[in-house]
Amino acid sequence: MHSATKITLAGVALATIAGCSTGGSSPDSKNQGYLIDTNGNVVTTQYTCVRTNEWTPARAVVEGCDGYKKPAPKAAPAPKKPEAKPEAKPEAKPAAKPKKPQPINITEKIELQNIPFDKAELTDDNKKELSQFLGDLRKANKQRTVVTFGAVVVTGHTDRLGTLPYNMKLSERRAVVAKDHLVNTEKVDPKLIFWEGKGPKQPIPVTKFCDNKMNRKQLIECLGPNRRVTVEIVGTALPQPKPAPKPEAKPEAKPEAKPKP
DSSP states (O other): OHHHHHHHHHHHHHHHTTTOBOOSOOOOGGGOOBOBOTTSOBBBOSSSBOBOTTOOGGGOOSTTSTTOOOOOOOOOOOOOOOOOOOOOOOOOOOOOOOOOOOOEEEEEEEEEOOOOTTOOOOOHHHHHHHHHHHHHHTSOOSSBOOOEEEEEEEEEOOOSSSOHHHHHHHHHHHHHHHHHHHHHTSOOOGGGEEEEEOTTSSOOGGGGGOOTTSOHHHHHHHTGGGSOEEEEEEEEEOBOOOOOOOOOOOOOOOOOOOOOO
16 A cells, blocks of 8 residues: 555656646755755645655745745844943033233322412411322222322412412422422322423312402402312222122021910
């Protein structure tokens, strides 16, 4: 019975070699489970592939034979994403150096008025006013540091009484007296002092109401503001730094009220 089956299979194989071969891929020669024609293709009948005596289920690995399908090719692994590099931290900028305060220009002037008529001398009140004026400049305040003197301009003046040539010389003497007081008493550097006399050329505006019809004593007294010495200081100082703002005081936390029994 077994030999008859073998003959039948062989006959079928020979009959189908001529035109009934599969176009599927040829099996591995080392793992032969199906009959192969001379072209290396698996021999098939109308319904199935022709097996050999060596066929086993483990060898049923030909596409289209015994329902075998090649497994789908494994998808290539997705390329690994490059690891994100940590962002470079920006280099800390060096702290900006505090700007040096720029000097501020100072110009201050005082009028030492009511110098005695026809005289070139400062009154005691004139000297006190001048001393206080210079003392304020030599002290720091909330806005600036001590003023550094750059120039001191001293100008002598007279009232309108008398001749112009005489009053010009009188105004110059008054300027010189004030200059000497600055140097000897107030210790101002004489190299910084410039002086001149203007005579009656720059009267104080209010003295225009002094009428020549007044008696002489009244007129001299009325023109008193014109008999003066002007001292003008030109210098520099540094602005005072602004105080740092005070931190706001946090309100104290109130203790929780205990529940009443």
